[in-house]
Amino acid sequence: MIKFTVKARDEKTKARQGTLQLIHGSVETPAFMAVATLGTVKTFSADEVAALGGQILVANAYHLYLRPGTEVIEKAEGLTKFMGWNRPILTDSGGFQVHSMTGLRKVTDEGVTFQSHIDGSRHTFTAEKVVEIQQALDTDIWMVLDEPVAYPAERPTAVRSLERTTKWAKRSLEVNPASHRLFGIVQGATYDDLRERSAKEITALPFHGYAIGGLCLGEPSDLTYRIIENIEPYLPADKVRYVMGAGYPEDILQMVSRGIDLFDCVLPTRNGRTGAAFTRNTRNTHNGRINIRNAQYKNDMRPIEEGCSCLACQKYTRAFIRHLFMADEALGPRLLSIHNLHYYYTLMREIREAIADNRFAEYAESRLKELHP
Numbered sequence: 001m002i003k004f005t006v007k008a009r010d011e012k013t014k015a016r017q018g019t020l021q022l023i024h025g026s027v028e029t030p031a032f033m034a035v036a037t038l039g040t041v042k043t044f045s046a047d048e049v050a051a052l053g054g055q056i057l058v059a060n061a062y063h064l065y066l067r068p069g070t071e072v073i074e075k076a077e078g079l080t081k082f083m084g085w086n087r088p089i090l091t092d093s094g095g096f097q098v099h100s101m102t103g104l105r106k107v108t109d110e111g112v113t114f115q116s117h118i119d120g121s122r123h124t125f126t127a128e129k130v131v132e133i134q135q136a137l138d139t140d141i142w143m144v145l146d147e148p149v150a151y152p153a154e155r156p157t158a159v160r161s162l163e164r165t166t167k168w169a170k171r172s173l174e175v176n177p178a179s180h181r182l183f184g185i186v187q188g189a190t191y192d193d194l195r196e197r198s199a200k201e202i203t204a205l206p207f208h209g210y211a212i213g214g215l216c217l218g219e220p221s222d223l224t225y226r227i228i229e230n231i232e233p234y235l236p237a238d239k240v241r242y243v244m245g246a247g248y249p250e251d252i253l254q255m256v257s258r259g260i261d262l263f264d265c266v267l268p269t270r271n272g273r274t275g276a277a278f279t280r281n282t283r284n285t286h287n288g289r290i291n292i293r294n295a296q297y298k299n300d301m302r303p304i305e306e307g308c309s310c311l312a313c314q315k316y317t318r319a320f321i322r323h324l325f326m327a328d329e330a331l332g333p334r335l336l337s338i339h340n341l342h343y344y345y346t347l348m349r350e351i352r353e354a355i356a357d358n359r360f361a362e363y364a365e366s367r368l369k370e371l372h373p
């Protein structure tokens with residue numbers, strides 16, 4: 001049901017290129033998963049995401065359970081059909097959202113009781129319930145309920161989160177042991193020994209893939225990369241690896257070189273909606289990022305990124321897109337989101353090609369230099 005095959009390895013780094021076979025199709029890795037929290041990548045139809053090169057999306061079990069409700073999605077015969085996306089979907093448990101609601105929740109070893117952000121109704125998520133919700137959504141990959149902690153975390157908090165995450169991981173596997181689609185999650189905050197302990201405990205359990213959670217929460221990048229480096233030897237080489245919530249293009253390059261296969265982040269679409277574009281232009285930009293609202297683009301008749309083959313860059317100028325943003329026209333955020341997703345999917349395709357040709361180390365070095373000239 002879930003099968004991962006490594007097809008090529010880079011000799012100078014830990015980067016690998018593989019194929020992840022899932023119920024609704026296969027995914028070439030390393031892959032970037034665009035975020036469709038509520039069943040839609042904001043401003044896009046599912047076909048548009050596929051045409052840009054999207055292979056797999058991330059949806060959120062917590063949000064979809066509250067609205068429209070799992071019964072509606074079951075009636076539609078699963079989330080892929082409901083949202084018109086005929087390809088794989090990974091669902092996050094919503095643990096992160098629930099744990100971020102300070103004041104509205106109570107966490108015990110049993111699970112998390114919280115109030116809906118929509119209507120204030122009370123709900124309890126247990127490790128088992130979160131699996132049942134994702135089973136009802138019929139998605140390709142289910143994430144276990146875990147307990148992420150904010151950065152920085154005190155050691156006792158980190159220990160408690162780690163122990164609960166392991167307990168919940170074991171209980172998740174008991175729901176449907178023969179036909180589960182679960183990935184385990186390594187926690188442990190920023191403590192090397194706790195990360196190591198969590199990695200050992202979680203990888204001892206029969207999950208189809210392993211995620212590293214609780215990263216990219218504001219800690220320095222060097223620390224994020226060191227934690228991944230330390231965990232990597234414990235992650236089984238024949239299983240897919242996922243860093244949750246990463247990240248910037250530089251994070252993806254750094255993490256691929258440390259053996260990570262899957263990424264998800266709201267950046268390309270969220271930035272697109274607020275006027276920020278990722279580009280390979282290095283002059284007069286912040287690591288290649290530009291804000292189209294800036295006055296300097298008022299009369300700029302160049303595309304967002306010179307040389308880019310996306311629809312937005314083929315047809316429209318910075319001046320026009322800036323005008324759309326200033327006039328609050330819906331096409332502005334759409335065009336920047338199209339460009340940004342194209343940028344991410346192109347980066348991932350180039351990474352895969354570089355690994356297959358055993359020149360990833362050189363590719364990553366040149367891209368990183370471009371990002372930090």
Ligand SMILES: [Zn+2]
Binds near residue numbers: 304
């Ligand atoms: Zn473009």
